Amino acid sequence: MGKKRVLSGIQPTGSLHLGNYLGAIKHWVEGQDDKENFICIVDLHAITVYQDPEALRQSARRTAALLIACGIDPQRTTLFVQSHVRAHAEACWLLTCVTPLGWLERMTQFKDKSGKQETVGAGLLTYPVLQAADILLYDPDEVPVGEDQKQHVELTRDIAQRFNSLYGETFKLPEPVIPKVAARVMGLDDPTQKMSKSATGSGHAVGLDEDDAQIVKTFKRSVTDSGREIVFSDKPEKAGVKNLLEIYRAITGKSQADVLADFADARGYGDLKTRVAEVVVEALAPIRGRSRELLEDPAELDRLMAVGADRASKHAEAKLALIKERMGF
Ligand code: TYM
Numbered sequence: 001m002g003k004k005r006v007l008s009g010i011q012p013t014g015s016l017h018l019g020n021y022l023g024a025i026k027h028w029v030e031g032q033d034d035k036e037n038f039i040c041i042v043d044l045h046a047i048t049v050y051q052d053p054e055a056l057r058q059s060a061r062r063t064a065a066l067l068i069a070c071g072i073d074p075q076r077t078t079l080f081v082q083s084h085v086r087a088h089a090e091a092c093w094l095l096t097c098v099t100p101l102g103w104l105e106r107m108t109q110f111k112d113k114s115g116k117q118e119t120v121g122a123g124l125l126t127y128p129v130l131q132a133a134d135i136l137l138y139d140p141d142e143v144p145v146g147e148d149q150k151q152h153v154e155l156t157r158d159i160a161q162r163f164n165s166l167y168g169e170t171f172k173l174p175e176p177v178i179p180k181v182a183a184r185v186m187g188l189d190d191p192t193q194k195m196s197k198s199a200t201g202s203g204h205a206v207g208l209d210e211d212d213a214q215i216v217k218t219f220k221r222s223v224t225d226s227g228r229e230i231v232f233s234d235k236p237e238k239a240g241v242k243n244l245l246e247i248y249r250a251i252t253g254k255s256q257a258d259v260l261a262d263f264a265d266a267r268g269y270g271d272l273k274t275r276v277a278e279v280v281v282e283a284l285a286p287i288r289g290r291s292r293e294l295l296e297d298p299a300e301l302d303r304l305m306a307v308g309a310d311r312a313s314k315h316a317e318a319k320l321a322l323i324k325e326r327m328g329f
Contacts, residue, residue, distance in 0.1 A: 006031055007140035007174075009040040009082070009131070012063035013051055014197030015207035018280065019185035021070065022250040023146030027179055029071035031144065037077035038138050038312060039067065044082045044089060045130060048123040049113075061301050062291075066208055068304075069291035080308035082134065087316035091133035092126070094323055098163050099129050103155060109148070132156040137316040139172045147183040148194060150176045167326040182250035188222035191239035209288050212281045219244075219277035220270075230263045230272055232256055241269070248276045251283050 008028055010020060028039055041063050046056060060081045072079055082088050104110065104125050114120040135143055135156050143153045153176035160171035187193040189203040196205070203221050210218075224240040232242055249259045266272050294301060 003034060003036045004141040005036045005038070005139060006142045006144060007038040007040065007135055007138045008144050009042040009045070009134055010063065010067070011046050011197070012041050012043050012059040012081075013046040013056065015205075015209065016063065016066050017185075017195055017197065017205040017207055018247065018284075019146065019182075019195035019205070020197075021208055021284075022182035022185055022247065023179060024144060025067065025070045025072070026250075027144045027177075028077070032071075032073060032076045035142070037072075038140065038315075039072060039077050039079050040082050040134055040312070041067075041080070042082045042131075042134065045127060048121060048127050049117070060305070061298055062295065064301050064305055065291040065294040066287070068294055069287045069289075070208070074304045074308060078308050078311045079304070080312040081305050084305065084309035085312050085316050087137055087313065087320040088130065088133050091137055091316075091320050091323060092130040094327060095132055095136070095159055095163070096126055096129045098166060099132075099159055103158065104128060107155065108151060128152045128155050129159065132159045135174055136160055136171050137319045138312075139315075139319065140174050141172070142177045143174050144177040144179075146185075147178050150178055163323075170322060170326050179250075182246050185247060186239065186243040188218055188243070191223060191243045192236075206280060206284075208284060209291060210284070211288075212285060215281050215284065216274075216277045219273045219280070222273060224269045224273075228268050230260070230266060230269075232260070241272070244272055244276045248279055251279045 006028070008024060010016070010024065016025075028037060031037060041060050043056060043060050046059070064079065064081070067079060068074060107128055110125055110127070114124055117124070131152050132155065135153070136159075143156075145153060153174065157173045160173055164170055185195045187195050187204045188206070203218055206215050206218055222240060222244065224244070225237040227237070229238075230241060230245070231238065232245055234242070245259055248262075249256065252259070254262070263272060263275070266275070
């Protein structure tokens, strides 16, 4: 049997954070040896809300540097920028025409995000169809994502199924793969909210390129509860402590029991926060260093992205040709 194929994507705008790393990037890196990996920097998705053009142009490069610094190897992974592969936008239109409006209106991310905008761009609604195009152009077996993206991958399956039933078997149905630990890292200032790029304000997220002192400060200020018990519990008041323990567990790769054993001698939440911050700093410092080095040679990053786009285009163009043929073009 050949290698399983994997495709996933990440938005380049805002700073990449610990949630992106633990929920997604780390698993993409781990899968590189025994899977055929495609990782897409989704700049076309970013413009569903206004982006400053110059900042957007820089953001793809910065994201590429961070992903490579996290361990994505452009030799073993086809790492590319979405807007460099024209087939994504074209396939998006074709798939839009087989997607019922009601399916898009039901997406929780659309409901959340559209509520926060004064003017809701149509792109915010059709965003998951572009995501379906990203995925279906490559026939992946697996789509490794954090929990928040599960609904979009399920919608992709629905769109694929609908297309197959209208036009004949064309798409393989991809499986969402959600990590067992840290599938939903919560904000450190508010453990009821998912850690996200759009929630700005200090104390919320830990950026992958933040300095050690800032990371420690964010953890020290993180919201917990008024008790002292260090336990994995689903009680709402324990959400902050659980989030810290999950972060520690994901980074160290330890079992729940071993994590609790590590904290058996902790004197309250102060100790907990300091030790979690320590493992995070240790994991992120080399990533930050390496990404800064890579950014010193933008021409080399551009070259790597051009190679990735070339490899990705070969797959995407062939699939797009089939889709068009099936639809009668
Ligand atoms: P994005 O850019 O918001 O996030 C990239 C990846 O990080 C995961 N993630 C998290 N995991 C755990 N805890 C968190 N707090 C957290 N925040 C983010 C996300 O689940 C995701 O896996 N629509 C996608 C990008 C996309 C895509 C695709 C993904 C476009 N096309 C095709 C897969 C396949 C997004 O906005 O991810």
